[in-house]
Amino acid sequence: MSAPTPDENVVIRVRDLTNKFGSFVVHDELDLDVYRGEILGVVGGSGTGKSVLMRAIVGLRPPDGGTVWMLGEQTENLSEDERSAVNRKVGLLFQDGALFSSMTVAQNVMAPLRETLKISDQLAREIASTKISLAGLQPEAAEKYPSELSGGMRKRAALARALVLDPEILFLDEPTAGLDPIGAAKFDELIISLRDALGLTVFMITHDLDSLNRDCDRIAVLAEKKVIADGPVDEVRQNPHPWIQEYFSGPRGRAAQAANTFDVPAPERGRA
């Protein structure tokens, strides 16, 4: 396959991506573009391969076919050093936060710094405390262990760690899962404000219809081993595909839409 025409607004380009486990095909020649500065919501039924897609894009799982370009680099051709350089521009927040339970929040946040940069202990601490505050945690949280935090605080700690290397792209796997509606709304606001302040591109897997309506500039729907629809939420909502209709027009979809109709409109969020 020839490389597509470079487009500096496309920070992730996936073409013909195939992922399999044995004979079980998760993705079959899937295509997706993610644009600079957008919050892209990735949705789909359980088991449609949202997490596998994220893992393939960030290089945690070698795909069985196809090509991924991230920040202009064709990832399969990269040397180990080049891959590390690309990875440094990417922040990851996994479903369960994946914090090290034996480390404090500050130690968790500093871990990627220690792995990648040769900096003094004091500088690492200063950077970590800036990110902890950016993620909306009080300074006292830095010395706590994950088991001493609420679910929402653990997500924020994991977000602080994902931000510690000043990424250009943030990958979030179900960031509001397990949060109460108020906690989820606050987390959504945080993601939007970070994107606006830091110019991040956000790839967000979510089942949360409120988050989709509040946060996302575009969504991509996974079904039948591919991205079957992508575009602004209001546009995708009109797609006649049965899963999309059931998702948006079921009771939860209608409730989320009604709730967001009364929200104050989000500020204009164009692509950079």
Ligand SMILES: Nc1ncnc2c1ncn2[C@@H]1O[C@H](COP(=O)(O)OP(=O)(O)OP(=O)(O)O)[C@@H](O)[C@H]1O
């Ligand atoms: N390591 C693995 N070995 C075998 N099968 C796997 C593995 N990881 C994922 N799968 C399968 O791949 C499919 C896609 O999994 P994935 O976790 O990406 O789904 P998902 O869309 O993120 O689901 P959910 O919304 O429930 O989190 C599932 O059928 C899953 O069982």
